[in-house]
Amino acid sequence: MKIKFLGTGSGKTSLNRYHSSLLISSSNYNLLVDCGDGISKVILTQNIDFNSIDSVLISHFHSDHFSGLPSLITQMKLSSRKNELGIFVHSSEKDFLEDFIFHSYIFKARINFKLSIIPFNEEKEIKLSKDFSFYSKLNSHLDKYRKYNQKNKLGFASLSFLFKDDENSCIYSGDVGNENDLYLFDQKVDLFITETSHIKFENVLDLLGKLDPAKIILTHIGDDFEKSLSDSFLSLPENLKSFIISAYDGLELNHSS
Secondary structure: OEEEEEEOEOOOOOOOOOEOEEEEEEOOEEEEEOOOOOHHHHHHHOOOOHHHOOEEEOOOOOHHHHOOHHHHHHHHHHOOOOOOEEEEEEHHHHHHHHHHHHOOOOOHHHOOOOEEEEEEOOOOOEEEEOOEEEEEEEOOOOHHHHHHOOOOOOOOOOEEEEEEOOOOEEEEOOOOOOHHHHHOOOOOOOEEEEEOOOOOHHHHHHHHHHHOOOEEEEEOEOHHHHHHHHHHHHOOOHHHHOOEEEOOOOOEEEOOO
16 A cells, blocks of 8 residues: 655645645555645646546545545546546535536536546445455534534535555544544554644544554644644654654655655
8 A cells, every 4th residue: 555645734725735635556546535626736746647546535525625626537538538537425425526526517428538426335345446445434524514504405424534455554534523533443553644633733642542553644734733733743752753754745655664
């Protein structure tokens, strides 16, 4: 399993970081996790072939995690993509995504590759290839918006993920509602990727002690939080510093990192 951080910023647009996005590769399969504003440019910046991406997985429907999707599909069309593109989305959001793509004037009859919206439900293993899969659980990140729902139009699906191949395992918290969401998967993994915008650095240290992942990778880092995060990291005992990595755009990790 190889993980490349395309964007490591928060919801606030930054000149230093793109919005959160990961490219997870295993068994010759490339999965793009989230695709916020600017995703097409960051893909070009990091010398990634648009057509090498096999599918897209959306964690939730905040704009910094999905709004770049129409541009991405358009760039794939302009790059003469031939292979099918799958977009994995929670089943409660499938109809919205179909409408969003349609209202972006992207019509399946006018693109030269098959575009498939693939709904899935939480707590079920989704196989991407022979030995590469993901498993999801709902977290509480969107619960605070329930009071604004009108005519039951919103799905409120915000997901955390467990990725596995035949050698490695990785948890990606996605955006969370609170520190309790960090413990949805009660198991030891090689990599634990967590956002930092909605938790405290102390929560990261608690996570390290309780789940004992081989490494914790911090992402979703806002400009206003970056200095305090750096200061907190520098204050760590030397024996802990090797277990925590502050991600940056372009960081690449694999099982030997």
